[in-house]
Amino acid sequence: MKLEELIEAAQNIIANPSNFAGDDQGIYAPSIQVDRTNVYFILHEDGKKCLVAYEDTNTIGDFDPIDSLDAENGKTLVVTELTKVNNDAISRRFPWVKPISRHGYKYTFGLGDRLGSASNAHLRLFKGRGIFPILAQQSIRELLLTDRTELDVVQSASWAVFEEGYTDGWGADGDHVKEPYEVEYAVESGCTMITLDATKKIHNEIADLSDEELDAKFNALDDEYVNRFNSAYLDKTFKLGENAEVHFSKKDVEQSVLIFFDAVEYATYIYHRFIKPFNLDFEISMDETIVPTTPGNHYFFANELKNNGITPETLAPKFYGEFQKAIDYIGDLGRFEKEYVVHEAIAENFGYRLSIHSGSDKLSVYPIIGRLSKKNGWHVKTAGTNxxxxxxxxxxxxxxxxxxxxxxxxxxxxxxxxxxxxxxxxxxxxxxxxxxxxxxxxxxxxxxxxxxxxxxxxxxxxxxxxxxxxxxxxxxxxxxxxxxxxxxxxxxxIAEHIDLLQGKAATKEEVKAKYERKN
Known part of the structure; x- marks a missing residue:
């Protein structure tokens, strides 16, 4: 459209905003935002997208236009590219364009748009669902493999939010960051959530030790630690409501300490260096292990965090069974449910939610998770199957x-x-x-x-x-x-996933039939 035609369209929107249908002109109607006598929208033209702003001439200067035209009424129209400078400008006018904390939201869902073109569809789906979407969610490895940057991921999601007029709030996750410089990179790129992958501090080799080797390694610790951990956990049973409890045998104590305590200390360091100063949401991944997280492991990890004054927003154990990429859950669903009850009770006891990693296509377990995670809610991570x-x-x-x-x-x-x-x-x-x-x-x-x-x-x-x-x-x-x-x-x-989580479908077969693909 010519600039004069865009000015006319902007004036028509202001005159009659509720009845303006702009799609035939390339104006994407869901993006239209009217603020008094100013108007903003996304224009689709020649296979490209740009932001159009029609605003008072004396305030529009913080946009970086590729074209502009002054109107006769003290207004100026600018056409801009979807850059960070212009995203910052539009978010000053509409703060909901920027990611926010998910704190206080019971149900949250990580979407991870790897290709930069899925967020619009996801936002249309999530409207009215009562689930907080984490649109930007990429690990460092995923960024390298897709040749993208964290800033690009966050900005892409942010522009989709404006384009769809999605005002309900969304988050950005620096996913599976391991090193302090990776956390800092995510923070500087605008992430509101950090998922700490404590792999380098989780000592998987301990799981292969014999009972004698395990005992010797534990007792080689300073007496301060041996006495402290034995006093706190050995032969103790912790009641978790009416239906769950955790008991610590000697092996439970020694494995929990030797596999996970280093990770607790590392999480504490990251919390004080980044999470608390920047008021970020904190998720800890303790699922990078070779064996499932036992109730003892989970309780120990959470309790030691609590002793350090830390309650994460979410925590990801390694659940029983296999959560392999791109396919459904592999394992005994009865055992999964039995163990999930205990993990959920631990999470509720310490005040956080469970996080389900590699959640794409795990349709068989979603009815269980949705039914059992009623008190605190859940966080599910998907990404790759987009x-x-x-x-x-x-x-x-x-x-x-x-x-x-x-x-x-x-x-x-x-x-x-x-x-x-x-x-x-x-x-x-x-x-x-x-x-x-x-x-x-x-x-x-x-x-x-x-x-x-x-x-x-x-x-x-x-x-x-x-x-x-x-x-x-x-x-x-x-x-x-x-x-x-x-x-x-x-x-x-994605509807298959959330229908099962929300109880709108009872089985994998039912939801598959409901959303059968058109070939």
Whole structure:
């Protein structure tokens, strides 16, 4: 649109804001914000998005325009790119554009838009659901694999919030940060939440010790620690309401101390250096272990944090069973529920919520989590399977490209095996030569090829030949062309999760039938 036409459109909006339908002109109606005689909106034009502001001339100067025009009534219209400078300017006018703390919200959901094009669809889904969305949620590894920055992730989410007119609040998570400089990077990029991955301070090797070796290593600690921990925990039983208790045997005490106490001290350091000074939400991941977190491990960790004056917002144990990437839960659901009752009781006792990591597609356990986490609520993390929903678009609209991506992923799977725990390999997955236009969509419904495609996302996006990306540009161009279709797939995918968590569907089969994909 010409600037004069944009001024006319802005004036029409001010004159009749409730009845203005701007989509035919490229004005995205949900984004329209009117403040007295000023108006702001997102313009879609020639495959690009920009911010348009029509405001008093003497106040509009903090925008960085690519074009502008003065009106005759003391107003100026500016057209700007979706940059940080302009995001800061629009957020000064509408503070809900910036991420906020999730403190006080009972139900929160991490979405992790790796590709930078899923947040709009997610926001449309979450309106009215009573769940606080964590739109920006990326680990350092994910940033490296997608060639993005933390600031880019936060800004992308923020612009989506403005574009959709989502005023209910959202969060930004510096996910699985391990080192102090990674925490600082997340804070400086605008994250309101830190998920501390204490891997380097969790001593998994202790789990392999014999009882005699374990006892010797524990008793080699300073007497101060041996006496303190034995006095606090040994042979004690802690009642947790009517239905749960935690008892500490000698092995429980010694393993809890030797595996986790270093991580407690590290979390305390991070809390005082970053969390408290910047008033951030704090999540601690204690799930980076080779065995499930026992009730004793969990209680010990939480109690020692409490002794240090720390109550995290959420904490992630390693639950019984397997939470592998991109597929449903693997394990005995009866045992999962029995142990979840105790973990939930511990969380309620210490005043935080449980966090479920690698939550994508764990549909079988969601009815249990939703039913048992009524008092404090829950936090569920998803992310990677948004990539698979994008591949669903590729498989539908360009099956040949999808076959190329699968063959590359299949042939190079060894590159990612050290970084993920999953069952899929070349021996139990379909050979690339068996995939054709008629069965290509099966790659996204069968567990093993799903895992192959899921774990190879970074390699696929970054693979180059002769200094040119082989898949990236074709992938993003196609996704942009079929954004509406991608949005539909995304909403079906996440709706399956939250319907089960909220009790709007009872079983995996029911919710799958409800949101069956259009092939």
């Amino acid at each position: 990539w698979l929903e994008a591949l669903r678009v590729i498989a539908k609209e360009d099956p040949k490209l999808m076959q190329e991506i699968y063959k590359y992923s299949f042939d190079n799977l060894a590159d990612v095996k050290p970084f993920y725990v999953f069952h899929a390999d070349q021996s139990n997955s379909p050979k690339p030569e068996t995939i054709n236009d008629s069965n290509v969509m099966s790659l996204l419904t069968d567990d093993n090829p799903r895992q192959i495609l899921h774990t190879m996302y970074g390699n696929v996006l970054n693979y180059q030949e002769s200094f040119k990306y082989v898949y990236r540009d074709r992938f993003f161009n196609l996704l942009k062309k079929y954004q509406d279709e991608y949005d539909d797939f995304l909403n079906r995918h």
